[in-house]
Amino acid sequence: MRIGELSRRTGVPVPTIKYYVREGLLSAGELTSPNQASYSDAHERRLRLIRALLEVGGLSVASIRDVLGAVDDPDKSVHKVLGTATDGLVPRYAAGDESPAAREKVRELITRRGWRVDAAHPAAEALTEALAALERVGHGAFAEVLDDYASAAETVARADLAHVARHIGLDDLVEGVVVGTVIGDAMLAALRRLAQMDGSSRAYGEG
Template identity: 65%
Template sequence: MRIGELSRRSGVPVPTIKFYVREGLLPAGRLTSPNQASYDDGHERRLRLIRALLDVGGLPLAAIGEVLRVMEDPEQPLFDVLGAAAKSIAPSRGGDPGSELEDAREDVAELLKRKGWLCEAGSPGGESLAEVLVALRRAGHGSFVELLDDYAAAAEEVARADLDYVGRRVAREDLVEGVVVGTVLGEAMFAALRRLAHVDASARAFGEEARG
């Protein structure tokens, strides 16, 4: 298909498609003449993934580019693809070194030990969690840490559901894309569901005025 049809089918404007090609986010089409290129269903699929990561996942283009780079490397284990996707969601902001952050890191390490999770406290996710705990304490809500195990239990259930979804894929391309979609868009979906659950819980606890 020509770029105009690709634009129509994907909903992405032609100038944006050309920009993605220049930035290396989208492979160039196959040249059919000096001024014409042909695109296929793979280009449309990639465009839809880029827009989903950008519009729903909220990732910056630089992060999307890094995730796509890892996805395209056939030598990359799925575990590393998952790590790249997770890092793109919540990169560490490089919290101020000090006792607060160190205490929070200890809390994270203790949580991982209690849960028996096979991950490091110093991983991007661990650092992000430590920074959240610091922010909670600075805001006067340090006791929120008491909910860590409840949150972790819910996260385990969601993680198992994510991996079950990925496990239904057979082709590596589908597996890799499933990992990225499940990590990035699954994060957005869980946040939306959590907001809905808050409304329901508030309505049940405090009455009809809490609805909406």
């Protein structure tokens, strides 16, 4: 297909497609004449992944380049590719901004749950900051239910991975993980509110 058709199929403007090619995010089309290039379904799939990483994941062009480099590296395991893609979805905090007590709680949780995760992972840092914030506002007791939250998170993570495992191509798999993580977070928050309303009605509602 020509670049115009690729643009129509993906909704990505032609100048943007050319920009992605210049930045090395998208391979150039196959030249069919000095001024014409042909693009394939592989270009369409890659463009969908780029859009998911950029628009849904909020990743920078540099981060997207890292993710795509991991996708195209035959020596990278699927686990490492997905890690590269999702690391950018987690907010990062400067070391030392949180309390030592909160950091220790996170380390203990990871050990207790037997999670194969580095305590310095961005998600662990984000959890540390959340616990520290709870302590600062006088609600540090929330840490008492941390294992309940962790059990729920494990259930959600298993559902996430079971769903994305249906994808065959690595591009589609990474896209599914990024979209599923970002939009899945919104879904999970909404479901939590609904469940809280139901629980409140049953516990405190009249009649």
